[in-house]
Amino acid sequence: MKGLSDSVSCLAGVGPKRQENLQKLGIETVEDLLTYFPFRYDDIQAKRIEEIGDQEKVVLKGVVIAEPVVSYYGHRKSRLSFRMMEEHAVVSVTFFNQPFLKSKINVNEEVAIYGKWDAKRKSLTGMKVLGTKDQDIDFSPIYHVSKEVRQQALVELIKVAFTEYGDLLTEWLPEELIERYQLMPRPEAIKAMHFPKTSEESHLARRRLIYEEFFEFQMRMQQLRHQEREMGQGRQLLYDVERLKGFITTLPFELTEAQKRVTNEICRDMRSHKHMLRLLQGDVGSGKTVVAALVLYAAVTAGVQGALMVPTEILAEQHLASLNGLFDPLEVNVALLTGSTKAKERRHILAGLADGTIDIVVGTHALIQKDVEFSQLGLVITDEQHRFGVNQRKILREKGMDPDVLFMTATPIPRTLAITAYGEMDVSVIDELPAGRIPIETRWIKPPQLETVLAWMRTELEMGHQAYVICPLIDESETLDVKNAMDIYEKLHHYYGPTYEVGLLHGKMKPSEKDHIMTEFKENKCQVLVSTTVIEVGVNVPNATAMIIMDADRFGLAQLHQLRGRVGRGSQASHCILVANPKSEMGSQRMKIMTETNDGFVLSQKDLEMRGPGEVFGARQSGLPQFMVGDLVADFVVMEAARQDAALIWSEEDWWKNKLYNGMKEKILTGEAANPWFD
Numbered sequence: 001m002k003g004l005s006d007s008v009s010c011l012a013g014v015g016p017k018r019q020e021n022l023q024k025l026g027i028e029t030v031e032d033l034l035t036y037f038p039f040r041y042d043d044i045q046a047k048r049i050e051e052i053g054d055q056e057k058v059v060l061k062g063v064v065i066a067e068p069v070v071s072y073y074g075h076r077k078s079r080l081s082f083r084m085m086e087e088h089a090v091v092s093v094t095f096f097n098q099p100f101l102k103s104k105i106n107v108n109e110e111v112a113i114y115g116k117w118d119a120k121r122k123s124l125t126g127m128k129v130l131g132t133k134d135q136d137i138d139f140s141p142i143y144h145v146s147k148e149v150r151q152q153a154l155v156e157l158i159k160v161a162f163t164e165y166g167d168l169l170t171e172w173l174p175e176e177l178i179e180r181y182q183l184m185p186r187p188e189a190i191k192a193m194h195f196p197k198t199s200e201e202s203h204l205a206r207r208r209l210i211y212e213e214f215f216e217f218q219m220r221m222q223q224l225r226h227q228e229r230e231m232g233q234g235r236q237l238l239y240d241v242e243r244l245k246g247f248i249t250t251l252p253f254e255l256t257e258a259q260k261r262v263t264n265e266i267c268r269d270m271r272s273h274k275h276m277l278r279l280l281q282g283d284v285g286s287g288k289t290v291v292a293a294l295v296l297y298a299a300v301t302a303g304v305q306g307a308l309m310v311p312t313e314i315l316a317e318q319h320l321a322s323l324n325g326l327f328d329p330l331e332v333n334v335a336l337l338t339g340s341t342k343a344k345e346r347r348h349i350l351a352g353l354a355d356g357t358i359d360i361v362v363g364t365h366a367l368i369q370k371d372v373e374f375s376q377l378g379l380v381i382t383d384e385q386h387r388f389g390v391n392q393r394k395i396l397r398e399k400g401m402d403p404d405v406l407f408m409t410a411t412p413i414p415r416t417l418a419i420t421a422y423g424e425m426d427v428s429v430i431d432e433l434p435a436g437r438i439p440i441e442t443r444w445i446k447p448p449q450l451e452t453v454l455a456w457m458r459t460e461l462e463m464g465h466q467a468y469v470i471c472p473l474i475d476e477s478e479t480l481d482v483k484n485a486m487d488i489y490e491k492l493h494h495y496y497g498p499t500y501e502v503g504l505l506h507g508k509m510k511p512s513e514k515d516h517i518m519t520e521f522k523e524n525k526c527q528v529l530v531s532t533t534v535i536e537v538g539v540n541v542p543n544a545t546a547m548i549i550m551d552a553d554r555f556g557l558a559q560l561h562q563l564r565g566r567v568g569r570g571s572q573a574s575h576c577i578l579v580a581n582p583k584s585e586m587g588s589q590r591m592k593i594m595t596e597t598n599d600g601f602v603l604s605q606k607d608l609e610m611r612g613p614g615e616v617f618g619a620r621q622s623g624l625p626q627f628m629v630g631d632l633v634a635d636f637v638v639m640e641a642a643r644q645d646a647a648l649i650w651s652e653e654d655w656w657k658n659k660l661y662n663g664m665k666e667k668i669l670t671g672e673a674a675n676p677w678f679d
C-alpha cells in the first residue's frame with residue numbers, strides 16, 4: 001500500500017543515484033520531500049530598481065524595446081543583448097553564451113528575466129528567461145539545494161510527489177487549536193508552501209506550519225520531562241566535597257563568582273535524586289570549560305565516569321588538552337575518542353570504558369556508538385547543545401545508562417527566550433568574565449578601506465601575533481563559499497607571503513586536513529588563518545589578536561559575537577574589524593551595535609528587538625534549536641503560545657485517551673520527531 005513513509009525511490013525518475021543525492025539533503029521518504037520547504041521566495045513585485053543592491057539576484061519584468069543582438073567572440077563565446085523598459089527605467093540585459101535565447105525575446109513583448117543586477121550600469125546579467133504568465137515568477141520558491149539536485153529538478157519532483165501522494169497528507173493538530181488560531185488545514189498549507197498562488201496564501205501557509213512545528217517541538221519537550229518523571233528517581237552522585245575543594249585550590253586562577261555559583265547549582269543537581277537536565281550558558285570566554293572540569297571531577301570522586309561530548313574533532317582535542325592541563329596534579333584518567341581514533345587505540349579505550357579504568361572520556365558523536373559500553377556512566381556534558389539532542393539521550397538510555405545531563409552553550413540567549421526554547425530545562429548562567437580581560441576593540445569599515453586594514457594587520461603580525469580572516473556565507477551553495485574563501489586566501493597569500501604563512505580552513509576539507517591546519521595555527525607555524533565559519537565554536541588560540549570578518553553584514557549578531565570571541569582570549573589587546581557595506585539601515589545598525597558592546601546578552605537582546613516579524617527568513621541564531629519553517633526569534637510569540645498549549649495538554653491526565661487528540665497521539669507518542677531540532 002502506498003504511504004507517505006515510502007522511499008522517494010518509489011517516485012518516477014528517482015533512481016539509486018538521485019536517491020542518494022536527495023538523501024544528502026535529508027530527504028529519504030516522500031513525506032520528507034513534501035515537507036522540504038523553500039527557505040524563501042523570490043518576490044519580484046516587491047523591489048523597485050533603486051532598492052536593488054549591486055550584484056543582487058533579482059527578477060525584473062519589462063517590455064522589450066529593441067531587437068536583441070547576438071555577437072560572437074573568442075572561442076565559441078557569445079553575448080546576447082537587448083534593452084527593455086521596466087516600469088520606470090530602461091534596463092539593458094545581457095546573456096552570455098546562450099544565443100538560443102534570442103527566439104524567446106521579441107520586440108514589444110513582455111519578458112521576465114532572472115539575473116544579477118549591476119547597479120552602476122543599470123544593467124542585468126541574465127541567468128534565466130521566465131514566462132510572464134507563469135504564476136511562479138512572482139513567488140518562485142527557493143530551496144536549499146546541492147550541486148547534484150538543482151532547484152528546478154527539485155520542484156518537478158515535488159510536483160510528482162503531490163500528484164501521487166498529495167491526498168495522503170492528513171491533519172494531526174486538534175480541532176480546537178485549528179479553530180482558535182484559524183489555521184490553514186495541513187494538506188493545503190503544505191501545498192501552498194511549494195506553490196503559493198498569492199503572497200497572502202503563502203503567508204497563511206507559513207503561519208500554520210510555524211505553529212505546527214513549534215507545537216510539535218513543545219509537545220516533545222513536555223514528553224521528555226514526563227518521561228523524566230516516569231523514570232522515577234535518578235541516582236544520587238555523592239561526590240567528595242573535600243577533594244573537589246582541593247582541586248579548586250590547584251587552579252591557576254581564582255574562580256569568578258559566577259563560576260562558583262553555577263558549579264554549586266550543578267553539584268546540587270548531581271547530589272539530588274532528580275535527574276539533572278540543565279543548560280549552562282556562558283558568554284564566549286566566560287570559562288565554561290573550567291566548570292565542566294570541576295563537575296566532571298566531582299562525578300569521578302562519586303565513583304562514576306563522565307563524558308564530554310563536542311561537535312568537532314578539533315574541539316575534542318582541544319578540550320582533552322585543557323582537561324589534562326587542569327587535572328595534572330590529580331589522579332584522573334582521561335581518554336579521547338573520535339571518528340579518527342585508530343582501531344587498536346579504540347579497542348583499548350573501549351575496554352577501559354567498559355571496565356571503568358578510564359574516568360573521563362572526551363569525544364565526538366563516536367562516543368555514543370553502539371559498541372561503546374561504560375562501566376558506570378554518571379554524567380554527560382555536551383558542548384553546543386544543539387548538536388546533541390533528545391535522540392542521543394535516548395540512545396544512552398537504551399544502553400541501560402541514565403546519566404545526569406548538562407548542556408553547555410556559548411550562545412547568550414535572553415532568559416525568557418531560553419525558557420521557551422528549551423521547554424522545561426533548568427538554566428544556569430555565567431554572566432561574568434574573568435577579571436583582567438582587555439575588551440576587544442571592534443571597528444566597522446567599508447570594503448575600500450580593506451587595504452589600510454591589511455597594512456595595519458601586518459604590524460600586528462610583526463609583533464608576533466596571529467590573525468583570523470573570516471569569509472562569509474555567500475550563497476545557498478557551499479561550493480561558492482569555498483571558492484570565495486579560496487580567492488581571499490590567494491589574495492592574502494600574495495600580500496603577506498613569503499614573510500608570513502597563510503592557511504586556509506573550510507568545511508569541505510577532510511577532518512584530518514582541518515586538524516592539520518588548525519594545529520599549524522595553534523603552533524604559530526601559520527600566522528594568518530583564512531576560514532569559513534567552521535572555526536566558530538570554541539577554538540582557543542590566545543596568541544591570535546586580530547580578526548577580520550568579511551561581508552560581516554551577512555552574519556547574524558549572535559554569530560558575529562561568537563566569531564569575535566575567538567580573539568581576546570589572552571592578555572593582549574585584541575581587535576575585530578568588520579568589513580561590510582550593508583544594504584539596509586538595519587544592517588548598518590547591527591554593525592554599529594557590534595562596535596558598541598562586547599556583552600553577548602546585550603547583543604542578543606538587541607537582536608531580538610531589531611528582528612521584527614518582517615524578517616522571517618533572517619539568518620538563524622546559532623546555538624538555538626533549528627526549525628525548518630519557524631524562526632525562534634521572529635516568531636517568538638507563536639513559540640510561547642505553543643508552549644502554553646502543549647503544557648496544558650500534558651497537564652491533562654492521560655491526554656492520549658481523549659478521542660479529540662487521536663491524530664496527535666499517533667504523531668507524538670508513536671511517531672518519530674519530524675525534525676531533530678538539536679542535531
Ligand SMILES: Nc1ncnc2c1ncn2[C@@H]1O[C@H](COP(=O)(O)OP(=O)(O)OP(=O)(O)O)[C@@H](O)[C@H]1O
Nearest residue numbers: 253254255256284285286287288289290410434538
Ligand atoms: N576564573 C578565571 N580567571 C582567569 N582566567 C580564566 C578563568 N576561568 C577561565 N579562564 C581562562 O579563560 C579562557 C577561556 O575559558 P574557557 O575556554 O573555559 O571559556 P569558554 O567559556 O569555554 O569559552 P568559549 O565558549 O569561547 O570556548 C581560558 O584560557 C581559561 O583558562
